[in-house]
Amino acid sequence: MPHHQEAHRPAADTVARGLGWFSLGLGAVELLGAKSLARWMGLDKHEALIRAYGAREIATGIGLLTSRDPGPWMWGRVGGDALDLAILGTALSDRDAETDRVVFATAAVAGVTVIDVLCAQSLDASRRNESDRHWDYGDRSGLPRSPTQMRGVARDFEVPRDMRIPEALRPYDQAQRRPL
Amino acid sequence: MRALCWHGKGDIRCDTVPDPEIEDARDAIIRMTSCAICGSDLHLYNHFIPGMKDGDIMGHEFMGEVVEIGSSVSNLKVGDRIVVPFTIICGECEQCRRGNFSVCERTNRNASLAAKAFGHTTAGLFGYTHLTGGYAGGQAEYVRIPYADTTHVKVPEGLTDEQVLFLGDIFPTGWQAVVQCDIQPSDTVAIWGCGPVGQMAIRSAILLGAKQVVAIDCVPERLSMAQAGGATTIDFDEESVIERLNQLTNGKGPEKCIDAVGLEAHATRSIDSVVDRAKQAVMLESDRPHVLREMFYVCRPAGVVSVPGVYGGLIDKIPFGAVMNKGLTIRTGQTHVNRWTEDLLRRIQEGQIDPSFVITHTVGLDDGPEMYETFRDKKDGCIKVVLKPH
Numbered sequence: 381m382p383h384h385q386e387a388h389r390p391a392a393d394t395v396a397r398g399l400g401w402f403s404l405g406l407g408a409v410e411l412l413g414a415k416s417l418a419r420w421m422g423l424d425k426h427e428a429l430i431r432a433y434g435a436r437e438i439a440t441g442i443g444l445l446t447s448r449d450p451g452p453w454m455w456g457r458v459g460g461d462a463l464d465l466a467i468l469g470t471a472l473s474d475r476d477a478e479t480d481r482v483v484f485a486t487a488a489v490a491g492v493t494v495i496d497v498l499c500a501q502s503l504d505a506s507r508r509n510e511s512d513r514h515w516d517y518g519d520r521s522g523l524p525r526s527p528t529q530m531r532g533v534a535r536d537f538e539v540p541r542d543m544r545i546p547e548a549l550r551p552y553d554q555a556q557r558r559p560l
Numbered sequence: 561m562r563a564l565c566w567h568g569k570g571d572i573r574c575d576t577v578p579d580p581e582i583e584d585a586r587d588a589i590i591r592m593t594s595c596a597i598c599g600s601d602l603h604l605y606n607h608f609i610p611g612m613k614d615g616d617i618m619g620h621e622f623m624g625e626v627v628e629i630g631s632s633v634s635n636l637k638v639g640d641r642i643v644v645p646f647t648i649i650c651g652e653c654e655q656c657r658r659g660n661f662s663v664c665e666r667t668n669r670n671a672s673l674a675a676k677a678f679g680h681t682t683a684g685l686f687g688y689t690h691l692t693g694g695y696a697g698g699q700a701e702y703v704r705i706p707y708a709d710t711t712h713v714k715v716p717e718g719l720t721d722e723q724v725l726f727l728g729d730i731f732p733t734g735w736q737a738v739v740q741c742d743i744q745p746s747d748t749v750a751i752w753g754c755g756p757v758g759q760m761a762i763r764s765a766i767l768l769g770a771k772q773v774v775a776i777d778c779v780p781e782r783l784s785m786a787q788a789g790g791a792t793t794i795d796f797d798e799e800s801v802i803e804r805l806n807q808l809t810n811g812k813g814p815e816k817c818i819d820a821v822g823l824e825a826h827a828t829r830s831i832d833s834v835v836d837r838a839k840q841a842v843m844l845e846s847d848r849p850h851v852l853r854e855m856f857y858v859c860r861p862a863g864v865v866s867v868p869g870v871y872g873g874l875i876d877k878i879p880f881g882a883v884m885n886k887g888l889t890i891r892t893g894q895t896h897v898n899r900w901t902e903d904l905l906r907r908i909q910e911g912q913i914d915p916s917f918v919i920t921h922t923v924g925l926d927d928g929p930e931m932y933e934t935f936r937d938k939k940d941g942c943i944k945v946v947l948k949p950h
Contacts, residue, residue, distance in 0.1 A: 448937060515781035515920075515941030520788050522763055522917030527790025532745070532769030533912055537903065540659065545742040545889060549862040551815075 392502035396454055399499065400444030402492075403437045403457065410434025421485060422478035423471055436460055451507060454500035461493035562949065563700030564928045566616045569607035572929045577617065580696065580704035585632035588708030590642065594721040595622035595698045597928070597945040598646075598729055599755050600822070600870045602936050604688070608823055608846065609872045611673070611689035620646035620686040621729040622698030623721060633709045641715040643727045644698065644705055645897035648684040651710035662894035667707055668693045677873075682894065699928060701949045713901045716909065722916035723908055725946065726760070731915050732900040734760025734820070737868035738768055739900075740891040741816035748772040750805055750814035750858070751791070752851045754782035756944045757868055758820035759918050762789040767912060770816070774808055776801055778829070781941045785918070796829065805858050813860035822869025823847035832877065839876065846873030856882045867892035918944040925949045 410417065411434030418427040440460060443453040468486040471477050523530045552558070565575045580589055598621045603609045623643040626636050636642070649656050653665040667684035668674050674681040674691050684706070687697015696703060705711055715724050734757050741749060749765045751758050754777035765773045766789065775791035777783050783793040794804045805814055825848045827837035832850055839845035855865050856879050865888055883890065907913055920943045923931055931945045 515784070517781055517785035517920075517941075517943070518788050520785050520917040522759075522789065522914050523766070524911050524914075527766050530912070531766050531790070534764075534767035534907065535769045537739070537768060539739055539742050540899075542658075543740045543742060543891065545864055549864075549887065549889065551744055551746055 392499055392506060393450065395495075395499045396444055396450040396503060399454070399457065399496065400441045400450070403441030403444060407434045407437030407441055410437060420478070421471070421481050422476050423474065423482075424476070426467075426471070429467070433460070433464065449507070451500065451503040454496060454503055457496045458493065458500055461489060461496055464489045465493065561701035562925050563617045563696075564619065564925065566604060566612050566618055567614055570605060572605060572618060572932050574926050574928055575615070577615075577700070580702055582628060582630050583704065584706060585630040586707050586709055587630040588626050588633055588636055588705045588712075589628040589702055590624035590644070590705060591627045591702055592622055592624040592698060592700060592949040593641075594624075594725050595619050595947050595949065596725060596729075597699070597931060597935055597947070599757060601687075601932070603823060603870055603872065605932050605936060606824065608840075609689050611691040611694075613690060613694065616687070616694065617696040617700050618687045619697035619699030620688055621725065622686075622703065623715070623725050623728065624703075627702070629708065635709055636712065642712040643715060643724050643901075644686070644703075645711060645713065645901070646686055646729045647894060647897050648686065648693070648695065648707055648711050649898060650707055659896055659899045661896040661898050670694060685894075699925065699947060699949075701925070710898075713898070713905065716905070719908065720916070722919060722946065723914055724905070726756075726915040726918070727901050727904060728897065729895065730756045730918070731760050731904055732897045733757050733868050733895040734762075735764045735900050735904060736895050737761045737818045737820065737866045738764040741818065741864045741866050743768040743770050743816065745769050746771055747816050748774060748809050748814040749816040749818065750774045750776065750855075751818045751820055752776045752855065753820035753869065754779070754786045755820065756918050758782075759785055759789060759943070760915065761818050761820055761868070762786055762791045763913055766790040767907075772808065774805060774814065778826070779938050782943060785943065801854060802858050809860070813858050813863065815860045815863045817855040817859045817863065817865045819851045819855060819865070819867045819869040821851045823849075823871045825850035836876070845876050847871050847875045849875040849878060853877070853879055856880075856888065859886065859888055861886040862888070864889045864891060868895070919946050921945045923947060
C-alpha cells in the first residue's frame with residue numbers, strides 16, 4: 381500500500397547552508413579588506429594570501445549554497461580550515477606578527493573547524509543512512525498472479541496496423557519459409 | 561484556489577491563484593480529487609524544456625469530479641468522475657480521426673510557436689510548456705478542461721482514484737511504448753529506466769506476451785519493483801549493459817528496445833553523458849541521449865526502438881550508421897492517450913493489472929514542492945507521488 385511521507389531537510393543540511401552564507405561573508409571580508417586584516421595581525425606581507433583565501437571562501441560558499449549534496453563542499457571547508465590553522469601557526473613565529481591577535485584568530489578558526497568537522501561528519505552519516513535504508517518493492521507487481529502466469533494475458537489485443545512491424549522484419553522460420 | 565506553480569529552475573511553489581472559469585462552450589471545470597507528479601514534470605522543474613513562464617500551473621496527470629460544464633458539452637454532467645488525458649484533443653481534425661491524438665492539429669493555441677520548434681504543431685498539453693499551448697495544469701484544486709467533450713475518460717463505479725489515475729498518462733504511455741514494438745512471443749524487450757513509465761512498460765510487455773523483459777536502472781528500489789513485475793534486471797552501476805544484454809540474448813541483442821528515460825540520462829555514469837552535460841551547460845546541446853546511443857548499438861538487426869521518453873530539442877553524436885545498417889525501426893511520440901484508455905480501463909476492471917502498485921508517496925498539495933525535490937533526487941524510496949488537493 382502507498383505510504384504517507386512528510387519530507388524534511390536534515391539539520392546538518394541546514395547548518396551546512398548556514399555555513400555557506402558564513403563563507404560568503406568571510407570571503408568578502410578577506411577579499412575586500414585583506415589589507416586592513418593583514419595590518420591588524422601584523423602580517424602585511426601576507427595580504428595577497430589573505431585575498432586568495434577570500435576567493436576560496438566565496439567559492440566554497442557558492443558550492444555549499446547551490447549543490448544538492450553539500451557534503452563534499454563541507455569537507456572542502458575543513459581542508460581550508462586546516463590550511464588556515466597551518467598558516468596562522470607559522471605566523472606565530474613571525475617576529476612582526478601581533479601575537480595576541482594571531483592567537484585570537486587561531487582560536488576563532490579552531491572553533492569554526494570543530495563546527496565544520498561535526499557538520500561534515502553528520503552529513504556523511506545521514507547520507508550513509510539514506511543509502512543503507514533498503515526500500516524493497518519486491519511485493520509490488522501490480523498483477524493478480526505471478527508474472528509467469530500473467531504472461532500473454534493481453535494477447536487478445538490487436539496491434540493497430542500503423543504500429544505493426546514491417547512484414548519483411550518479422551521473425552522468419554527458415555525451415556518452413558514463412559513468418560514465425 | 562491553491563495550485564503548484566512554476567517560478568524557475570528548481571522553484572515550484574504552492575500559490576493561491578484565481579479559480580478557473582468556463583471560457584468556451586466545450587469547456588468543463590473539474591474539482592481535483594487526485595493528481596500526480598510525472599517524470600516529465602521534472603524536465604520542467606529542472607528547466608530543460610523551454611517555453612515556461614513564471615507562475616505557470618504544473619501538472620498533467622490528474623482526475624476529479626465535474627463541477628461545471630460549457631453549453632455544448634452534452635456527454636458530461638456535473639458530478640461525473642473523470643480522468644483527464646494529458647493530451648488535449650479536438651476529436652475532429654485529420655490526425656484525431658486517424659487516432660494520432662498527440663498531434664491533434666487544433667488544440668495547441670500556440671500552434672505557430674510549436675511549428676517553429678518542431679516544423680508542425682502538436683497537441684495542446686496540460687501544465688506543460690507554452691510550445692504546447694501553455695494550458696494551466698492539474699496540480700491544483702480546480703482546472704479548466706478545454707475540449708472537455710473529447711478530452712476525458714469517464715470512471716465507472718467501483719474503481720478507486722488510485723486504480724484509474726494513471727490512465728491519464730503513465731499507463732497508456734508505457735502501454736503504447738510496448739504496443740509500437742509489436743511484441744512477438746519470441747521477443748526479448750529491453751527497457752531503459754525503471755521509473756513510473758518504465759514500470760508500466762514492463763507490465764505491458766509481460767501482458768502482451770514478451771518472452772523475456774529486461775529492465776535497466778541503477779536505483780535498487782526501482783530494480784526491485786521491476787523484478788516484481790517480471791523483469792530480469794541490469795544495474796548499470798554494477799555491470800555493462802551491452803555485455804549483459806548480449807549475454808541474455810545469445811549474443812544477438814534484444815529485438816525490441818524501449819527508452820523510458822528521455823533527455824535527462826544520468827549525467828555522471830558514462831563518458832558520453834558527462835560530455836553531453838558539459839554541452840548542455842553551455843547550450844551546445846539540449847538533451848542527453850546516452851540511452852538512444854546504447855539502444856541503437858545493442859538492438860538486434862531488424863529490431864524496433866521505441867521512445868516514450870521525452871526529448872526536447874537537439875542531440876549530438878547519434879550512431880545513425882548503426883540504425884541504417886541494421887535496418888532498425890524507430891517509433892516514438894507523445895502518447896495517443898485516448899486510443900488506449902477504453903481497452904486499458906477494461907483490463908483494470910477485469911483485474912489484469914492494478915496500476916496503483918507504483919505509488920510510493922501520497923501527500924497534500926502543500927507538500928508538493930518538497931515532493932518535487934524528493935522525486936527528482938530519488939530520495940526516500942520515491943517512485944511515484946500522488947497529491948490530494950482537497
